[in-house]
Amino acid sequence: MSAPIEIRGVTKHFRQSTGVFSPPRLVRAVDGVSLSMKAGGCFGIVGESGCGKSTLARLILGLHPVTDGDIAVDGKSLATMNRRERARLIQPVFQDPFSSLNPRRSIRDIVGLPLAAQGASGGEIDRKVAAMLERVGLRPDMAPRQPAQLSGGQRQRVAIARALVLGPRIVVCDEPTSALDVSVQAQIINLLNELRRDLGLTLVFISHNLAVVEHICDEVAVMYLGRVVEHAATDALFRAPAHPYTRALLASVLTPEPGLGIPDVGLGDHYPDPANVPPGCRFHPRCPIAAARCAVETPAPRMIGERRVECLLA
Amino acid sequence: MSALLEVEGLRVRFNSRAEAVRGVSIAVNKGETHCLVGESGCGKSVSSLAIMGLLAKGGQRTADRLAFGGQDLRGLSERAMSRLRGDRMAMIFQEPMTSLNPAYTIGSQMAEVLTRHRGGSRRAALDRAASLLGRVGITAPGMRLAQYPHQLSGGLRQRVMIAMALMCDPELLIADEPTTALDVTVQAQILRLLMELQRELGLAILLITHDLGIVARMADRVSVMYAGEVVESATAGALFAAPSHPYTRGLLACVPIPGTIARGAALGSIPGTVPRIALGFQGCGFRDRCALADASCAGAVPVQRRAAGHEYACRLEPGWGERALGERALGEQA
Numbered sequence: 001m002s003a004p005i006e007i008r009g010v011t012k013h014f015r016q017s018t019g020v021f022s023p024p025r026l027v028r029a030v031d032g033v034s035l036s037m038k039a040g041g042c043f044g045i046v047g048e049s050g051c052g053k054s055t056l057a058r059l060i061l062g063l064h065p066v067t068d069g070d071i072a073v074d075g076k077s078l079a080t081m082n083r084r085e086r087a088r089l090i091q092p093v094f095q096d097p098f099s100s101l102n103p104r105r106s107i108r109d110i111v112g113l114p115l116a117a118q119g120a121s122g123g124e125i126d127r128k129v130a131a132m133l134e135r136v137g138l139r140p141d142m143a144p145r146q147p148a149q150l151s152g153g154q155r156q157r158v159a160i161a162r163a164l165v166l167g168p169r170i171v172v173c174d175e176p177t178s179a180l181d182v183s184v185q186a187q188i189i190n191l192l193n194e195l196r197r198d199l200g201l202t203l204v205f206i207s208h209n210l211a212v213v214e215h216i217c218d219e220v221a222v223m224y225l226g227r228v229v230e231h232a233a234t235d236a237l238f239r240a241p242a243h244p245y246t247r248a249l250l251a252s253v254l255t256p257e258p259g260l261g262i263p264d265v266g267l268g269d270h271y272p273d274p275a276n277v278p279p280g281c282r283f284h285p286r287c288p289i290a291a292a293r294c295a296v297e298t299p300a301p302r303m304i305g306e307r308r309v310e311c312l313l314a
Numbered sequence: 315m316s317a318l319l320e321v322e323g324l325r326v327r328f329n330s331r332a333e334a335v336r337g338v339s340i341a342v343n344k345g346e347t348h349c350l351v352g353e354s355g356c357g358k359s360v361s362s363l364a365i366m367g368l369l370a371k372g373g374q375r376t377a378d379r380l381a382f383g384g385q386d387l388r389g390l391s392e393r394a395m396s397r398l399r400g401d402r403m404a405m406i407f408q409e410p411m412t413s414l415n416p417a418y419t420i421g422s423q424m425a426e427v428l429t430r431h432r433g434g435s436r437r438a439a440l441d442r443a444a445s446l447l448g449r450v451g452i453t454a455p456g457m458r459l460a461q462y463p464h465q466l467s468g469g470l471r472q473r474v475m476i477a478m479a480l481m482c483d484p485e486l487l488i489a490d491e492p493t494t495a496l497d498v499t500v501q502a503q504i505l506r507l508l509m510e511l512q513r514e515l516g517l518a519i520l521l522i523t524h525d526l527g528i529v530a531r532m533a534d535r536v537s538v539m540y541a542g543e544v545v546e547s548a549t550a551g552a553l554f555a556a557p558s559h560p561y562t563r564g565l566l567a568c569v570p571i572p573g574t575i576a577r578g579a580a581l582g583s584i585p586g587t588v589p590r591i592a593l594g595f596q597g598c599g600f601r602d603r604c605a606l607a608d609a610s611c612a613g614a615v616p617v618q619r620r621a622a623g624h625e626y627a628c629r630l631e632p633g634w635g636e637r638a639l640g641e642r643a644l645g646e647q648a
């Protein structure tokens with residue numbers, strides 16, 4: 001059974017200490033995001049580092065409290081759930097399987113930990129762990145091994161097994177293949193896709209790899225400095241990006257097609273800083289088509305057909 | 315004309331147990347980008363470090379030929395090598411934060427490169443540093459010279475690294491995954507910059523990457539590495555048009571190319587993982603993961619010549635891939 005996710009006006013601000021004598025900086029990691037994610041779909045969130053995509057993932061997982069706004073799953077607010085309830089519903093798969101698995105525990109203990117936390121018996125844990133390992137393409141006899149004895153791809157399979165062992169309805173994947181080699185990355189993408197279909201999962205897929213996002217997601221939200229600047233069905237977004245930032249992002253994807261050279265993305269050397277959000281449209285200092293009013297007017301989200309765009313000029 | 319960098323039969327072993335590089339041959343011409351591509355552990359970085367004489371302790375290098383601009387590098391003393399490095403051959407690494415000294419300003423680190431290799435005044439060196447920072451697209455270079463590495467973003471730091479590598483007008487630039495730590499938009503900017511600089515300065519670039527997209531867009535020539543060996547070598551056009559080693563073909567099938575594969579359809583993948591090669595390993599390093607391997611793959615591997623300048627190491631003869639596809643198409647029709 002899958003579940004829809006409703007994100008309403010969510011904001012997350014962090015106070016970043018800058019030293020003993022200077023005042024803390026306010027980092028606007030997520031700054032007013034509203035999204036609805038369909039049950040059983042694969043929802044992609046893309047953007048550069050510092051755009052807030054990982055913070056949004058952690059908010060959906062309930063790992064941070066929101067500063068403002070609300071996230072509801074199946075109509076029920078995350079804030080009203082306790083940890084165990086949340087864990088049965090939503091599970092994470094993180095980027096780096098080398099650091100997200102406890103090096104001193106066996107695979108059996110790592111995958112079985114969520115079960116143990118919910119109070120399952122030893123025999124039940126053994127049985128479910130073995131079945132889960134098989135489901136993600138590992139041999140059940142690997143259960144006594146430790147993470148160091150596995151390859152990167154196998155470790156990520158362990159992380160996926162741990163995420164699925166409680167039978168959650170939503171899995172939030174934060175850059176699940178970025179630390180892996182190309183050939184292994186394809187194995188993991190195929191596995192996630194297959195599991196989504198077979199188990200009816202809702203996948204939230206956060207990545208900077210646009211080719212992978214295009215391949216597996218049905219809908220994509222593009223984030224820039226804490227805001228969703230464009231949200232559309234994958235086909236529409238990749239075929240005709242409406243926001244200049246989306247266009248730049250897509251232009252910078254280097255597909256393996258020789259002879260095309262390296263495109264000019266036209267963004268200059270101004271890098272975004274979530275502690276220092278520009279006034280007006282927050283993309284205007286880097287925008288290749290910015291007009292004078294972009295520096296003063298803040299764009300409101302607008303619907304253009306089926307897509308939602310935050311740009312004064314789109 | 316002989317190549318600027320000539321490497322033949324390069325071997326690297328560690329602690330006389332594992333062999334990381336097993337007979338690699340590459341040649342890089344002036345003004346050319348040669349990509350060394352492969353997955354982690356294939357020996358691409360170790361090869362480049364061995365060429366520069368920067369192997370970690372315990373690493374032993376042997377080669378049949380290792381020459382830079384006609385000069386044999388094998389017998390060169392550490393002192394002579396370090397005179398070459400940063401001067402006529404320069405290197406940029408993946409993570410600029412670890413290659414820049416956090417305790418010194420950008421200006422003093424950049425100036426030192428020039429004054430150490432070429433002498434001259436610090437003032438002149440700082441002027442050159444400022445003009446190179448401008449050249450790599452950094453606005454307000456004067457201000458940046460006075461800053462410390464931690465005050466810059468990742469993209470700016472990598473630009474600084476490139477500018478620093480160019481201080482002495484090198485002939486060869488070895489770039490080891492120079493954009494892997496960067497965002498895609500910044501990556502495109504940095505790679506574009508490298509291409510422009512190459513055209514302008516006639517640089518030879520040895521680019522080490524795992525990213526086939528970068529290879530396709532940047533490379534003149536490509537060497538695909540697997541388990542310490544070059545398994546296929548060709549021009550970029552030929553490699554992508556007619557990949558001939560089973561590993562190269564497998565690798566290309568793993569990358570989703572928009573418009574060529576249905577959404578959600580399974581991507582190609584290569585089962586298993588890169589093996590650890592023990593000393594005295596014989597035969598094809600890929601045979602355990604190769605669907606087409608047979609008993610003969612444990613013996614000596616012949617080098618096949620697909621076309622002039624396009625070679626691969628495999629028992630399968632040129633054209634096997636097309637024939638396999640043709641047979642499959644016939645089978646589907648029947």
